[in-house]
Amino acid sequence: MxxxxxxxxxxxxxxxxxxxxxxxxxxxxxxxxxxxxxxxxxxxxxxxxxxxxxxxxxxxxxxxxxxxxxxxxxxxxxxxxxxxxxxxxxxxxxxxxxxxxxxxxxxxxxxxxxxKALCLPFVVAGLQVGHVPHSVARRLHQYPAVFSVSQGDEAPACLELNKQLVSFEERTAAVQGVLKQLREQEAFPCLKEWREELYSVMPYFCDTPLFSMERAATPLLGVKRYGTHLNGYTWQNGEMLMWLGRRALNKPTYPGLLDNLAAGGIASGLGVRETLVKECQEEACIPAFLAAQAKPVGTVTYTYVGAQGGIYPECQFVFDLELPEDFVPQVGDGEVQEFYLWPLHKVKEAIVSPDFKPNCAMVALDFLIRHSYIQPDEAGTADGSQKVQDNGKLRFDPTTVFPASRWDRKRLLGHA
Known part of the structure; x- marks a missing residue:
């Protein structure tokens, strides 16, 4: 310090x-x-x-x-x-x-x-799908039938899935087998959060999945995770109010923190809209006919390093849903302990507090910008909080936060 x-x-x-x-x-x-x-x-x-x-x-x-x-x-x-x-x-x-x-x-x-420089690219069928910390790569290298560290004359080193595994089913079975062994060995802390839920692995969301793997293990291979988040809002006496949830205290991640009205990861085999409707029903008891009215408004994309060294590249598909004034969400599957209906000024302050789950805070921030609650002139430009106008939509300009321009600008701007 x-x-x-x-x-x-x-x-x-x-x-x-x-x-x-x-x-x-x-x-x-x-x-x-x-x-x-x-x-x-x-x-x-x-x-x-x-x-x-x-x-x-x-x-x-x-x-x-x-x-x-x-x-x-x-x-x-x-x-x-x-x-x-x-x-x-x-x-x-x-x-x-x-x-x-x-x-x-x-x-x-x-x-x-x-x-990023301290990770190895993770390659499957000649396509990069993730980034693997060296400590993880060394452990996976002990399973040569599934993983290998390759080093070409010109190409940099990478962790590669065995090329003999050619089908989706073969790759999934092989990777899951290794991960289950590592779980039994208590090799990595993240495997203690095993959920028996599979995530698809592919270079981009529109690509055909190459294999599926346990959700809790995805930070080990640094593969991209996708989810859906819902901004629920309503109007009272001409004022826009926003619904937020507070996560249950028994959640394995971010227990007790503020969250969007409904959110969840996209499991293997499910679509974006299908996941959204499912999460709305399970978490907030929003009827399917009402959840189906949610409007897709874009994505929020980021990559961070977890407290235990795992890599988290994530892309959240964001939806807005205007709810009837008399609608009150109810606790469903127990993942949320209670809901709040807050004015936007209170949401704005909560976004920068430690009481808000960070990625959900960014989704709420995006909502405030798109609905013109936060204006470009309001925050100034000296501290890196600049916004740019593009095709009628306000969004953060990542170059004001990250000066270098050699990274993929499209990904920083949130395109899946």
């Missing part, structure tokens, strides 16, 4: 980078080096090799320090907190996109230390 220079001088094993006056970024210097045929040169020496372990630690510590040093000592405003929400939900690319702010060795360290 950011500390005064006088205090930092006494911290051993750190590299001190002046930033924002007398504040510092503290980057711990690891003295390990790459093992692949290179000499062990201290990291602090310019030109010396940098280990993946060191870069990961630099990324984590440097990221926290950058946030602590980025502004003044005053509490961040609403726009700055929105910006941090967007950064957090795109943390997979974040370090690499912030390299322009630093120079020399640290510029290189931030580039190589991005989570």
């Amino acid at each position: 950011g500390i005064p220079i006088s205090a930092a001088r006494t911290v051993p094993g750190t590299l001190l980078i002046p930033l924002n006056g007398d504040r510092l970024i503290i980057l711990r210097v690891m003295q390990t080096a790459f093992k692949a045929g290179r000499s062990s040169t201290p990291i602090g020496r310019p030109g010396g090799p940098i280990s993946a372990t060191a870069l990961q630690e630099r990324h984590v510590v440097g990221r926290e320090a950058g946030l602590a040093c980025a502004g003044t000592m005053a509490a961040p405003g609403w726009s700055e907190r929105v910006r941090e929400l967007l950064r957090r939900m795109n943390s997979f690319h974040r370090a690499g996109l912030r390299i322009r702010q630093l120079y020399g060795l640290i510029r290189l360290a931030f580039l190589l230390g991005s989570p």
Whole structure:
């Protein structure tokens, strides 16, 4: 975190980078080096090799320090907190996109230390479908009948599904078999949340699925997950109000946090609209005929790194539904404990609070922008919360949050 220079001088094993006056970024210097045929040169020496372990630690510590040093000592405003929400939900690319702010060795360290650079592409039938952390790849490499790490003369290393597995059924059975063994071995924490629910794996949503796998294991392979989210709203005395739900305390993820009115992942074999109607009925007891009136309004797409190191590329299909004034959602399957009908100013403040599930907060934020509750001039432009007008729709311009332009702009803009 950011500390005064006088205090930092006494911290051993750190590299001190002046930033924002007398504040510092503290980057711990690891003295390990790459093992692949290179000499062990201290990291602090310019030109010396940098280990993946060191870069990961630099990324984590440097990221926290950058946030602590980025502004003044005053509490961040609403726009700055929105910006941090967007950064957090795109943390997979974040370090690499912030390299322009630093120079020399640290510029290189931030580039190589991005989570994406520390993963192997996951390839099936010649198509990349995910990103795999090295720790996961090493474990999966122990199952050569299913997974292998390939290295061509020109192509970079990748984790590849065995080419002998040619059908959807063969691939699904083989991958599920490995995942069940890893679950029994308690190899990865995410497998404790096993749901017996399969997600389809393909490069893009419109592509034919290559195989299916257990939902809880998808962060291990960094494959894209798809879901549906519903913004439910109504009008009272000329004022727009929004329905929100609070997640049950026994939910395996984000228990007790605010959520959209209805939401859920798209399981293998189900369609977008079918999933939406199902989740509306199960979670909020919204009748099928009413849920069918929901209007598709776009997607919200992001990729973040979970607390346990898993990779979460997600695309949420977003729907808006105007509900009758006298309609009150009811708790259905127990995944939601209660519902609230809030004015939009209260929703706006909740979005940047720790009380809101982060991806659902972005869906609600998108709603406020599209319905012109948040205006382009309202938040200003200095803090990165700019919006751009495009085909009549307001949306966030990711280049104001992520300065680099070499990433796929279409994906950052939320196109599936």
